[in-house]
Amino acid sequence: MTARTRIERLDEDGLGVAPLGKRQTRVPFTAPGDVVVVNKTRRKKRKLIATEFEVLEPSKMRIEPKCPYFGRCGGCLLQHLPYEEQIRFKEAKLNSILGMNVEVVPSPKIFRHRNRIDIVISTKGIGFRRYGTWWDVVDIEECPVFGPSSQKVLRSVREFIAEEKPTLYEIGKNTGFLRYVVIREGKFTGDLMVNLVTSQGDLPEDFPEYFEYADSIYWSVNRTQSDVSYGDVERFWGKEYITEELDGVRYLIHPNSFFQTNSYQAVNLLKEVAALVDGERVFDLYSGVGTFGIYVAKGGASVEGIEVNPFAVEMARKNAEFNGVEAKFEVGEDRDVKDLSKYDTVIVDPPRGGLHPRLRRRLLRDGPENLIYVSCNPKTLTNDLKELKEGYHVENVRGFDMFPHTPHVEVVVGLRRLKKGTIKLI
Template sequence: MEGRIEGLAENGLGILKDGRRKIYVPFTAPGDRVRVTKLRRIKRILIAEEFELIEGSGIRIEPRCPYFGLCGGCLLQHVPYREQLSFKRSVLEKALDMDVSVIPSPKIFGHRNRVDVVISTKGVGFRRYGTWWDVVDIESCPVFGEASGRVLRSLRDFMADFNLPAYGIRENSGFLRYIVIREGKFTGELMVNLVTKEGSLPGEFPEYFPYATSIYWSVNRSESDVSYGDVERFWGAEFIRETLGDVTYLIHPNSFFQTNSYQAVNLLKTVASLAEGEMVLDLYSGVGTFGVYLAKRGFKVRGIEVNPFAVRMANLNSELNSVEAEFEVGEDRKVEDLNGYDTVIVDPPRAGLHPRLVKRLLKDKPENLIYVSCNPRTLSMNLRELRGAYRLEEAVGLDMFPHTPHVEVVVKLKG
């Protein structure tokens, strides 16, 4: 079948109409003319598996990354950045049924502070788009920056010198599984975390990364394809630091941190500008990213997070910055009292708020509710549930993830 791409779906794939059917074509732009020769079905969605670009649209540009169209990390590098922002704004406006501005990322290359690179029998790189078993071999990643190339060269030297077997995901064989690179964009500190199966790592490993601030060896003892594990040992600093505004955060291999440091500064400023009063409850508080920043601005903060390790990191960050913020382990569905707080912040996972937390918000009705979301669809669902007690006062989009269909949004609800 052949035709023109009519627009982009929320997942960033081009939409090709074939009669009443919609076919989703990756790596295409509105106005492209394509010929599709093979389809695959994922649930009820038809995705082009094999296709040819016959004629490019007027908006299409040359992607910077040589692996574009192979690696599944960036779906939109061929779309001008202003058009990416327009697309993300339309996604948010459809979900929220209101006008929403989107703050551009200060940088659209070299912005990511973390990349998880697969080490497999297929190569060292990222998953090939549409597969879980194949890998695109890469030399560096332009959305991370120059340090990625340096680390991967050192890794390949290490692998060659010691003839260590890469992991075969289908066979659950081999030793080396991932190398995770993290960088403090504002501090210049670099962390390298090698993730392996159980086995023996040559003692010379850290010598291949003399430029790294922190070097880790972690062991994933399961067959799950994840880029973390139990820390076996580390060399150098236990943490690297990142500075967002006037706040310094400690980063550990097993802790989550916003992946775009430059835009994270704008995210923190946005949340701080919407907070009111004196007492703040920070739910899903993670490593204290919002809570510590707000405490630095004079708010008294209590944070609740289900992950005990993240809570430990949050309290370390609070102590490091000498602020009045305390974090504790707790579950969203077990929060019992929201009274006494001037502002409640929620930053849930992609699945959205737990139904019991929604009921608690409706019952206690804290006056100011700030909802940070990376999933406009579940945000829209939660807003419908909260409509009886809250009105949507303000919404701000932030492009944390250039060249991808993902977008962050902060909304303020008033009780």
């Protein structure tokens, strides 16, 4: 098939939407106003996605992408749009999903902002997944959204491969030794970590010499069939942890720690959450490595937190000690949380699936006066808010662009418990 059409708008996933016969077709890497010819499509979840297309007449909205891999790499879908247009898109997306006007705070930086990238090492190439595939890789020399150190590390990886000749991962067959290199950087501290993820096997003893400029060098082994960029730590050289500092609070970062990937915008996110805290006793649910809880505790609150991942709890405790704050973290599941009425404020930062139904019911029954909901998924946030509004009303909602050039956006919602006898407006 070959058909000419015009992009009318972007959908919630950042794909251009255009009429094609009786159907609408999604075209990646396009802008409203682009005239395109679509040569081939595939069906995904009842949607038609263009896989082979050409922009015949570019929209006036378009700008030249900074990254040479744009249009092939699956990382940045919106880099061809001016940043102010990206923010407008995200505000419109949140307004549509949440049914309320939401301001989105722009990221202080839109390049060199990411503090972590996971790079595939495979027979297909060394880089990121090609858009729309799990089996193909776009070979890259550097990543502009991470920064110059990515080029240095990738150069060292290729030098190591050329000289030591290890086998590379065969995607889909689960064969080969080298699988990923994960680069992490403290944007405010300058610390650099390189984590090589391999299958089981032997790593040459001189491996660390290729990355002597890094503060922390790790070798992790993935002993599973899963194509993931983490594993069991086999050995490390240099620092056991690198550090990041966000508005005077320092965090220890381990290869297997989750941490907000945009350090510059994370500062604004933390300040927003702290400003919404009311009272002295704070419960940090889904506490992770203590990112929110420790920042709030640094401001004087007494913080308790729970997290299902034991390793994250261990890191949260280390971070609390590292900063000398009053914050206690325990291993636990959201559905098992008991008495919430003793806290002044509860902070929830759930995974993409949202709150456990049992937790929602418990919040409605004996939750605190003040509830702060941090969400990375506006759709599940909407579902949770529908039920939470039986006992709470929304006082504050704000978006934060943690992920420039992508359709993703973080949201912080401040909720206050309805007083008994309050009539809920529908």
